[in-house]
Amino acid sequence: MPKPQSHERAYHHGDLRRVIVKAALEILRETQSLEFSLRELARRAGVSHNAPYKHFADKHELLAAVSGAGFEMLTERMANEIANFRNPREQLFALLRAYIDHGVENPALYSLMFGGYLTGPNHGRPAIELAAAEKTKAMLAGVIIAGGVGRAIPHTSRNERKIAGAVLACWSLVHGLTLLLADGLVGPKKKSSALADTLVQGLLDGLATELPVLPPGTWVGPQVPTS
Amino acid sequence: MPKPQSHERAYHHGDLRRVIVKAALEILRETQSLEFSLRELARRAGVSHNAPYKHFADKHELLAAVSGAGFEMLTERMANEIANFRNPREQLFALLRAYIDHGVENPALYSLMFGGYLTGPNHGRPAIELAAAEKTKAMLAGVIIAGGVGRAIPHTSRNERKIAGAVLACWSLVHGLTLLLADGLVGPKKKSSALADTLVQGLLDGLATELPVLPPGTWVGPQVPTS
DNA sequence: TCGTAGAAGTTGTCAGTGTCTACATTGTTG
DNA sequence: CAACAATGTAGACACTGACAACTTCTACGA
Numbered sequence: 001m002p003k004p005q006s007h008e009r010a011y012h013h014g015d016l017r018r019v020i021v022k023a024a025l026e027i028l029r030e031t032q033s034l035e036f037s038l039r040e041l042a043r044r045a046g047v048s049h050n051a052p053y054k055h056f057a058d059k060h061e062l063l064a065a066v067s068g069a070g071f072e073m074l075t076e077r078m079a080n081e082i083a084n085f086r087n088p089r090e091q092l093f094a095l096l097r098a099y100i101d102h103g104v105e106n107p108a109l110y111s112l113m114f115g116g117y118l119t120g121p122n123h124g125r126p127a128i129e130l131a132a133a134e135k136t137k138a139m140l141a142g143v144i145i146a147g148g149v150g151r152a153i154p155h156t157s158r159n160e161r162k163i164a165g166a167v168l169a170c171w172s173l174v175h176g177l178t179l180l181l182a183d184g185l186v187g188p189k190k191k192s193s194a195l196a197d198t199l200v201q202g203l204l205d206g207l208a209t210e211l212p213v214l215p216p217g218t219w220v221g222p223q224v225p226t227s
Numbered sequence: 228m229p230k231p232q233s234h235e236r237a238y239h240h241g242d243l244r245r246v247i248v249k250a251a252l253e254i255l256r257e258t259q260s261l262e263f264s265l266r267e268l269a270r271r272a273g274v275s276h277n278a279p280y281k282h283f284a285d286k287h288e289l290l291a292a293v294s295g296a297g298f299e300m301l302t303e304r305m306a307n308e309i310a311n312f313r314n315p316r317e318q319l320f321a322l323l324r325a326y327i328d329h330g331v332e333n334p335a336l337y338s339l340m341f342g343g344y345l346t347g348p349n350h351g352r353p354a355i356e357l358a359a360a361e362k363t364k365a366m367l368a369g370v371i372i373a374g375g376v377g378r379a380i381p382h383t384s385r386n387e388r389k390i391a392g393a394v395l396a397c398w399s400l401v402h403g404l405t406l407l408l409a410d411g412l413v414g415p416k417k418k419s420s421a422l423a424d425t426l427v428q429g430l431l432d433g434l435a436t437e438l439p440v441l442p443p444g445t446w447v448g449p450q451v452p453t454s
Numbered sequence: 455t456c457g458t459a460g461a462a463g464t465t466g467t468c469a470g471t472g473t474c475t476a477c478a479t480t481g482t483t484g
Numbered sequence: 485c486a487a488c489a490a491t492g493t494a495g496a497c498a499c500t501g502a503c504a505a506c507t508t509c510t511a512c513g514a
Contacts, residue, residue: 048493115342176403275464
């Protein structure tokens, strides 16, 4: 086990991986731009330009780790918000708002998570990211099953498609709205919460009256890597 | 050095700007990756590595032009689809489907358009892009006004917010769905059309019964550059 | 007609980047 | 305590985006 108790680190850093990811999150927040260099990151971490390669195979892997950290922050935030309510409807509402806020408050990180930087030519999303994203989706599904869209939906195989449809609808709307807001393509950022609230409200109302039923054969889930 | 070889181009290309943008679109489609170099583009266009700088101030401006071309392709495609129908409801449906298809068929381009590559630290979206995006939105708004969500909404100042809400709802859902599909975060790409259809159907049904009303003071539109 | 200003394309250069290889330092373990 | 793997450092390389200076062509007014 590492023991970096001394404030003056020796040759071995002991916790460089986490430090680098944290530095990346900082840069992202400060500059709001994805155009930072691996070397700048190393500099900021007070380490030689090649040290990160001992923890990440290449830059993509590093960015994937940062993105994964973003997903974890997101799920944690949503979980915290959910804990404030008992009514599933309110929970779902709080969850979606947390999602939007997370994206709007840190657009660059959100872009990294969803902007397609990592879903390159052949290589699908890195596994580390997929796992984190899956947890996010599971949380959303949980609240919906508990009755987020108006009534509880028992998690039977018969309801599978119904649930998947509701999850997809919620996620799509909130996802798109967040992107548009973060982009500045619509509306002022300041008042986004009110805007988002009414929109989400509308969606949930619509969803409550008629749940879309997905056609058979469709399958909602992460794309499994073929290798 | 370079002599005028028959109908081969001479020193002056004549139409390099368009050729470069087209080459960029090709690369995007072939590699499905945003990581191409300006120099590779020049090579592909059969031109020296610095020629593009006579037409674009820097790489950002070039990418903005490519993104703008993407928006134009999108609006054109939507317009074509709309022309096949007279019923506003069907028109809206066709329009949204065209939007989704456009994104799913060329994820890299879609990422460039919406992934936040260009909305850097301070500089908002380039004007050329904003103009193109605005036309897209106008078309969507037009169909909605004509009755896309069930009944016509006269374009009075009283209905301004109602229209804006509907536009935002439609765009958000479709935008988010497209991103999720293109990302491969949900569902298989193959069957996406069926998936999208039912989802859009659900949204429209929900929207028809209850249009969300935006709170006063919110304003839906592109963020104006401070120039 | 011509000659010149400027647009369009070229070559050369520079700092900075991602990644590779070789080397140095460390903590761990037999 | 010595060998070893993990971790960090130093140097090198091809490539990138951008700048400056040069060349080639085209348009246009006297």
